[in-house]
Amino acid sequence: xxxxxxxxxxxxxxxxxxxxxLPWLGERFGNxxxxxxxxxxxxxxxxxxxxxxxxxxxxxxxxxxxxxxGTEGDNxxxxxxxxxxxGATEHHAVLHAVERERGRIVxxxxxxxxxxxxxxxxxxxVSVILANNEVGTVNAxxxxxxxxxxxxDAVQAVTWLDVADAARAADLxxxxxxxxxxxxxxxxxxxxxxxxxxxxxxxxGQEQERRSGTHDVAGIVGFAAALRACTDTRDETVERVRxxxxxxxxxxxxxxxxVTESGTRxxxxxxxxxxxxxxxxxxxxxxxLDEAGICATxxxxxxxxxxxxxxxxxxxxxxxxxxxxxxxxxxGWCSTDAxxxxxxxxxxxxxxxxxxxx
Amino acid sequence: MKVLCAMSGGVDSSVAAxxxxxxxxxxxxVTLKLWGGxxxxxxxxxxxxxxxxxxxxQLDLHHVVFSxxxxxxxxxxxxxxxxxxxxxxxxxxxxxxxxxxxDVLLRRAEQLGFDxxxxxxxxxxxxxxLWRGADxxxxxxxxxxxxxxxxxxxxxxxxxxxxxxxxxxxxAALGLRTSSKPDSQEVCFLPGGGRxxxxxxxxxxxxxxxxxxxxxxxxxxxxxxxxxxxGLGLRGGAxxxxxxxxxxxxxxxxxxxxxxxxxxxxxxxxxxWVDGVAPTGEVLxxxxxxxxxxxxxxxxxxxxxxxxVRKVAxxxxxxxxxxxxxxxxxxAA
Numbered sequence: 001x002x003x004x005x006x007x008x009x010x011x012x013x014x015x016x017x018x019x020x021x022l023p024w025l026g027e028r029f030g031n032x033x034x035x036x037x038x039x040x041x042x043x044x045x046x047x048x049x050x051x052x053x054x055x056x057x058x059x060x061x062x063x064x065x066x067x068x069x070g071t072e073g074d075n076x077x078x079x080x081x082x083x084x085x086x087g088a089t090e091h092h093a094v095l096h097a098v099e100r101e102r103g104r105i106v107x108x109x110x111x112x113x114x115x116x117x118x119x120x121x122x123x124x125x126v127s128v129i130l131a132n133n134e135v136g137t138v139n140a141x142x143x144x145x146x147x148x149x150x151x152x153d154a155v156q157a158v159t160w161l162d163v164a165d166a167a168r169a170a171d172l173x174x175x176x177x178x179x180x181x182x183x184x185x186x187x188x189x190x191x192x193x194x195x196x197x198x199x200x201x202x203x204x205g206q207e208q209e210r211r212s213g214t215h216d217v218a219g220i221v222g223f224a225a226a227l228r229a230c231t232d233t234r235d236e237t238v239e240r241v242r243x244x245x246x247x248x249x250x251x252x253x254x255x256x257x258x259v260t261e262s263g264t265r266x267x268x269x270x271x272x273x274x275x276x277x278x279x280x281x282x283x284x285x286x287x288x289l290d291e292a293g294i295c296a297t298x299x300x301x302x303x304x305x306x307x308x309x310x311x312x313x314x315x316x317x318x319x320x321x322x323x324x325x326x327x328x329x330x331x332g333w334c335s336t337d338a339x340x341x342x343x344x345x346x347x348x349x350x351x352x353x354x355x356x357x358x
Numbered sequence: 359m360k361v362l363c364a365m366s367g368g369v370d371s372s373v374a375a376x377x378x379x380x381x382x383x384x385x386x387x388v389t390l391k392l393w394g395g396x397x398x399x400x401x402x403x404x405x406x407x408x409x410x411x412x413x414x415x416q417l418d419l420h421h422v423v424f425s426x427x428x429x430x431x432x433x434x435x436x437x438x439x440x441x442x443x444x445x446x447x448x449x450x451x452x453x454x455x456x457x458x459x460x461d462v463l464l465r466r467a468e469q470l471g472f473d474x475x476x477x478x479x480x481x482x483x484x485x486x487x488l489w490r491g492a493d494x495x496x497x498x499x500x501x502x503x504x505x506x507x508x509x510x511x512x513x514x515x516x517x518x519x520x521x522x523x524x525x526x527x528x529x530a531a532l533g534l535r536t537s538s539k540p541d542s543q544e545v546c547f548l549p550g551g552g553r554x555x556x557x558x559x560x561x562x563x564x565x566x567x568x569x570x571x572x573x574x575x576x577x578x579x580x581x582x583x584x585x586x587x588x589g590l591g592l593r594g595g596a597x598x599x600x601x602x603x604x605x606x607x608x609x610x611x612x613x614x615x616x617x618x619x620x621x622x623x624x625x626x627x628x629x630x631w632v633d634g635v636a637p638t639g640e641v642l643x644x645x646x647x648x649x650x651x652x653x654x655x656x657x658x659x660x661x662x663x664x665x666x667v668r669k670v671a672x673x674x675x676x677x678x679x680x681x682x683x684x685x686x687x688x689x690a691a
Contacts, residue, residue: 284466284470287470288471308425353469357469358469
């Protein structure tokens with residue numbers, strides 16, 4: 001039995017994405033930047049994909065820059081920006097980019113959300129995560145100072161929210177393929193109107209000089225197909241998964257003493273169940289869960305694979321001792337009742353065992 | 359048995375894991391992340407975790423990383439800094455074994471349902487007893503002396519039966535990427551050696567005194583060790599001079615000739631004994647990781663050597679043996 005509850009890390013490919021990619025991993029090929037018919041066929045594939053992405057994200061096709069994923073999108077949005085500012089609960093792809101640009105990282109409300117009054121008046125770019133990757137909290141995008149550019153990292157939001165609407169105020173929107181059932185290494189940055197970009201990669205001038213390098217045709221096609229499928233089925237997915245998540249969270253809250261949810265559930269996306277479990281260490285719990293077939297995580301991982309204390313929970317004011325017992329269970333487009341059943345069976349027993357033997 | 363094998367990314371623990379697997383144990387590899395920061399050197403660097411993980415993959419073992427950074431800071435680094443501040447000479451590897459590998463990790467392993475933990479130390483753990491490793495030059499029983507019988511029954515040291523050459527030959531035969539990796543030398547949290555240590559420990563300039571006369575100066579009294587000969591700012595010419603005493607509050611290092619350094623007695627503190635019972639009478643004593651073994655007598659906290667030895671720096675461990683069997687030991691007062 002396998003209960004995969006780490007969809008916020010990555011989620012299985014949607015059949016539509018696989019189907020769209022397969023020809024480009026086989027008989028079809030071509031460099032979209034070329035002039036001949038083989039190249040032009042590849043060009044049509046990415047132009048069609050761009051139309052799909054634009055439609056799903058509520059922007060013009062020319063406003064879509066294909067990237068290698070969320071980190072690149074966040075970096076591309078922020079590098080070169082004047083006075084970038086972000087909240088302390090952002091993803092590291094934003095935090096480290098803001099730090100490198102000598103920008104400012106401002107405190108957030110204990111619910112994990114940034115408040116407009118926390119944003120300094122001289123900010124040149126404000127970056128606000130649309131749905132937090134660790135606790136799932138959804139931000140209402142704040143008003144930004146006159147002349148400032150608003151960027152949102154919507155990587156975790158796309159499965160659950162209509163980003164075309166939720167991020168309509170943003171000048172820059174980062175999305176990625178692999179969180180929505182597309183291939184890893186794909187994504188896009190939406191660039192509206194006045195936002196000026198400093199390219200991270202220069203060369204052949206693809207993507208209107210904003211992102212050079214030969215297009216990953218299979219990846220782009222797969223990403224667009226996943227986004228189409230995600231968008232078209234979103235309402236039913238959200239409704240179905242929210243029920244699963246609520247059953248999971250309520251079940252664990254009822255069966256494990258000393259457990260609380262981090263953040264409040266009605267401010268979260270439908271797929272995230274984020275818990276703080278007293279008197280256990282996440283590392284030990286995750287080991288037992290993995291043994292029992294439950295794939296989950298605590299917060300975020302460093303390159304060595306060791307768990308680092310969560311900067312998000314710290315920014316929300318969760319004491320370090322309690323944050324050591326954090327558990328993120330994240331559901332996705334293909335989560336089932338069986339996943340939840342297994343988790344409800346395994347997790348309370350594992351917690352009890354750790355507490356008994358500590 | 360279900361065994362959790364600590365894999366540092368070095369050759370010894372790689373072979374330990376392979377041997378246990380080949381003996382039919384259900385082995386999980388664990389690499390400990392002990393020291394924070396972006397360091398890519400030392401014992402818990404990303405590169406070493408990579409090596410450990412790749413070896414585990416090759417051996418088809420499950421591999422996990424546990425972070426004990428808080429425990430390591432509290433149990434190893436802070437006492438290390440404190441000991442230097444008091445002019446003592448700490449052995450952080452022993453404290454890591456005492457407080458991390460054979461305490462926090464052992465308890466974690468029990469919590470997770472493992473029957474035993476294993477490491478790549480060169481020593482032998484047999485029926486609750488601890489013996490020197492087969493390779494005398496690589497023997498590490500000294501740094502494991504704090505283990506008691508109850509712990510030893512849950513600790514496997516498979517490479518203790520091999521020489522280092524045999525370990526490397528086995529690693530090569532298995533095609534392990536760690537087979538020719540050099541032995542680690544530095545203190546893991548001080549990859550830059552003395553430079554890192556100087557940055558971590560408060561430095562108080564002091565005077566070097568012989569027979570009440572100031573003869574030299576040192577930049578950091580805290581980093582001077584008893585028995586030390588170099589770095590004392592002395593003019594050359596005279597017979598060798600050795601540090602006899604370090605007095606941090608008085609900012610004074612006292613030196614003298616070799617015969618003044620010799621002693622036949624050392625008092626040990628915080629002693630632990632493998633069998634839980636302090637020995638009395640004839641023993642063998644070892645006072646540094648690869649130091650000489652000297653016949654001695656032990657009576658209630660005092661080791662009396664059969665022949666004069668160089669004074670043992672306070673903070674160093676004194677380990678007592680009966681032949682090749684570890685009796686236990688403590689810290690030189």
